[in-house]
Amino acid sequence: MIPIAEAVAPPNLKAATHSDRSPGSIAFLVALWLALAIAVLSLTVLLVDAFIDGQSRLDSGLLTNYTSQVFPEQAGARAAILGSIWVISTTAVLAIPLGIAAGLYLEEFADSERWYNRLIETNISNLAAVPAIVYGMLTAGFALAIGMERRIVLSGAIALALLILPVIIIATRESVRAVPQEIRHGSLALGATPLTTVWRQTLPAAIPGIATGSILALSRALGEAAPLLLLGGLVFVNYDPNGLMSGFTTLPIQIFNWASQPQEAFQQVASAAIILMLGLLLVMNAVAILIRNRYQSRW
Amino acid sequence: MATFTTKPSTTQSSQNGERAPAPLLHTLEHAPRTLPAYPSPVVMECSDVNIYYGDFRAVTDVNMAFAKNEITALIGPSGCGKSTLLRSLNRMNDLIPQARVEGSITFHSKGIYDDDVDPIEVRRRIGMVFQKPNPFPKSIYDNIAYGPRVTGMKVDNMDDHVEQALRRAALWLEVRDKLKQSAYGLSGGQQQRLCIARTIAVEPEVILMDEPCSALDPIATSRIEDLMVELRENYSIIIVTHNMQQAARIADRTAFFTADVDVVTGERTGRLVEYDLTTNIFQNPSDERTEAYIQGRFG
Numbered sequence: 001m002i003p004i005a006e007a008v009a010p011p012n013l014k015a016a017t018h019s020d021r022s023p024g025s026i027a028f029l030v031a032l033w034l035a036l037a038i039a040v041l042s043l044t045v046l047l048v049d050a051f052i053d054g055q056s057r058l059d060s061g062l063l064t065n066y067t068s069q070v071f072p073e074q075a076g077a078r079a080a081i082l083g084s085i086w087v088i089s090t091t092a093v094l095a096i097p098l099g100i101a102a103g104l105y106l107e108e109f110a111d112s113e114r115w116y117n118r119l120i121e122t123n124i125s126n127l128a129a130v131p132a133i134v135y136g137m138l139t140a141g142f143a144l145a146i147g148m149e150r151r152i153v154l155s156g157a158i159a160l161a162l163l164i165l166p167v168i169i170i171a172t173r174e175s176v177r178a179v180p181q182e183i184r185h186g187s188l189a190l191g192a193t194p195l196t197t198v199w200r201q202t203l204p205a206a207i208p209g210i211a212t213g214s215i216l217a218l219s220r221a222l223g224e225a226a227p228l229l230l231l232g233g234l235v236f237v238n239y240d241p242n243g244l245m246s247g248f249t250t251l252p253i254q255i256f257n258w259a260s261q262p263q264e265a266f267q268q269v270a271s272a273a274i275i276l277m278l279g280l281l282l283v284m285n286a287v288a289i290l291i292r293n294r295y296q297s298r299w
Numbered sequence: 300m301a302t303f304t305t306k307p308s309t310t311q312s313s314q315n316g317e318r319a320p321a322p323l324l325h326t327l328e329h330a331p332r333t334l335p336a337y338p339s340p341v342v343m344e345c346s347d348v349n350i351y352y353g354d355f356r357a358v359t360d361v362n363m364a365f366a367k368n369e370i371t372a373l374i375g376p377s378g379c380g381k382s383t384l385l386r387s388l389n390r391m392n393d394l395i396p397q398a399r400v401e402g403s404i405t406f407h408s409k410g411i412y413d414d415d416v417d418p419i420e421v422r423r424r425i426g427m428v429f430q431k432p433n434p435f436p437k438s439i440y441d442n443i444a445y446g447p448r449v450t451g452m453k454v455d456n457m458d459d460h461v462e463q464a465l466r467r468a469a470l471w472l473e474v475r476d477k478l479k480q481s482a483y484g485l486s487g488g489q490q491q492r493l494c495i496a497r498t499i500a501v502e503p504e505v506i507l508m509d510e511p512c513s514a515l516d517p518i519a520t521s522r523i524e525d526l527m528v529e530l531r532e533n534y535s536i537i538i539v540t541h542n543m544q545q546a547a548r549i550a551d552r553t554a555f556f557t558a559d560v561d562v563v564t565g566e567r568t569g570r571l572v573e574y575d576l577t578t579n580i581f582q583n584p585s586d587e588r589t590e591a592y593i594q595g596r597f598g
Binding site: 111182183185186188190200201 | 389420424436445501
């Protein structure tokens with residue numbers, strides 16, 4: 001008698017013939033790694049280079065000193081940091097409510113069969129790809145038309161709000177679309193109005209996604225220089241901005257300006273400011289990821 | 300289905316020497332009720348109801364009345380329009396673009412599609428429980444309190460109101476210690492009973508149920524069935540079910556629908572074949588299509 005285990009040949013799992021190890025697959029895998037390596041490497045080089053250049057200036061002076069044309073060794077980013085805070089906060093106040101409202105309307109109330117709604121949808125997707133400088137031009141033209149000063153916090157915030165509005169609208173729409181239809185129907189079947197349903201069910205369920213998208217959009221606005229330069233963002237500000245009508249500079253503008261100066265000391269402080277800004281962006285993106293993971297959808 | 304018990308009491312006619320026809324399915328595990336031959340008193344009524352999606356006619360010429368404090372089951376093969384009809388009974392069909400109801404559906408003799416009728420109020424008076432349990436992403440307590448809150452119901456004490464609704468849905472004992480916990484922590488059967496409790500909390504007169512047990516295991520199903528029989532004392536229940544045995548077990552009256560296939564276009568339109576007391580439908584159907592379906596010859 002042969003034991004049954006020998007009689008029935010066990011399936012040879014190792015001999016399976018799918019070609020994970022064929023030369024083609026390996027070449028493809030290597031190509032993918034290479035693509036990743038290029039991205040990571042260039043970021044690393046940039047960071048290390050900036051760190052080496054700027055480490056001598058990474059001190060409290062960077063945070064507390066105003067910039068100075070006469071003493072580049074003592075130039076600091078105080079006005080730029082405060083300016084960035086003012087502009088980004090104003091941008092958030094302008095863009096987030098508007099973006100959420102527009103996204104909610106398009107997703108929950110607009111009849112997507114209508115040609116004008118389809119036109120709006122297509123255009124919003126296109127707007128997300130428009131170069132940032134165009135928004136600067138638009139805002140400059142708008143400011144000129146209504147006789148508003150261009151070089152103030154409000155103008156800068158309007159330009160950046162226009163820039164990130166499409167991103168927030170798209171993020172809102174996607175989060176709202178991810179809320180299951182059953183939740184809406186459950187609410188409506190109890191006799192809730194469509195507006196109540198949006199306000200008390202759909203929107204709260206979509207908030208984590210909207211928050212993540214908004215923070216990522218704001219971090220893009222934080223790093224943006226082009227539209228503000230076009231508006232004539234000031235570069236040598238040695239006072240704290242103190243309101244929407246105040247002149248301002250921001251970190252990217254300040255870095256742009258320092259980096260274009262010939263003195264070695266300005267190059268160093270520019271590198272230090274780059275580190276500071278990257279750190280800030282990292283923190284904002286980390287918060288976005290944290291929110292996403294913490295409140296990941298539960299259905 | 301192992302839960303069938305033989306209850307010969309429902310087919311007693313041997314006294315006068317006639318042989319009772321052999322029952323097709325044994326019905327009424329719950330005590331049989333003496334019911335009038337025609338629905339009375341009527342709570343809802345369909346007259347010449349045709350339901351369209353765009354040009355496509357999904358339901359054709361339905362005439363039937365639903366009795367107060369009874370369970371009415373709508374059965375039939377897939378695509379026979381029974382769910383479509385159910386959804387149009389509380390205007391949930393309005394939410395489907397292009398859906399249109401012709402003929403009249405009345406609630407206490409008032410047409411629910413009349414111009415002066417608010418669909419929101421219709422849905423509050425005629426509640427609905429869905430196929431898949433759809434609790435809100437909130438606590439158990441808030442799931443129940445949501446309906447009364449958003450419909451502006453006058454509730455003296457919300458805690459008592461929530462308890463009452465949960466008790467009626469036979470869920471109180473299981474959840475009384477975790478009212479503040481998320482409803483997503485409940486089992487599927489508990490979630491469905493929560494959805495029933497949520498519907499009861501706005502005190503509707505009619506509860507529509509769209510295959511409420513199709514996502515549940517047999518034990519959870521049996522609990523929901525017991526619950527429906529209890530709820531019949533205070534509410535009128537209309538249930539769509541794919542499960543004939545379920546209709547046989549709990550329904551007072553059963554309507555059998557079938558799909559007519561258009562020879563030219565291949566489109567299927569639902570039609571009411573036979574509507575009678577459940578005992579008659581299952582033991583002595585007058586239409587041969589009903590008999591064929593109940594015996595499992597098609598569907």
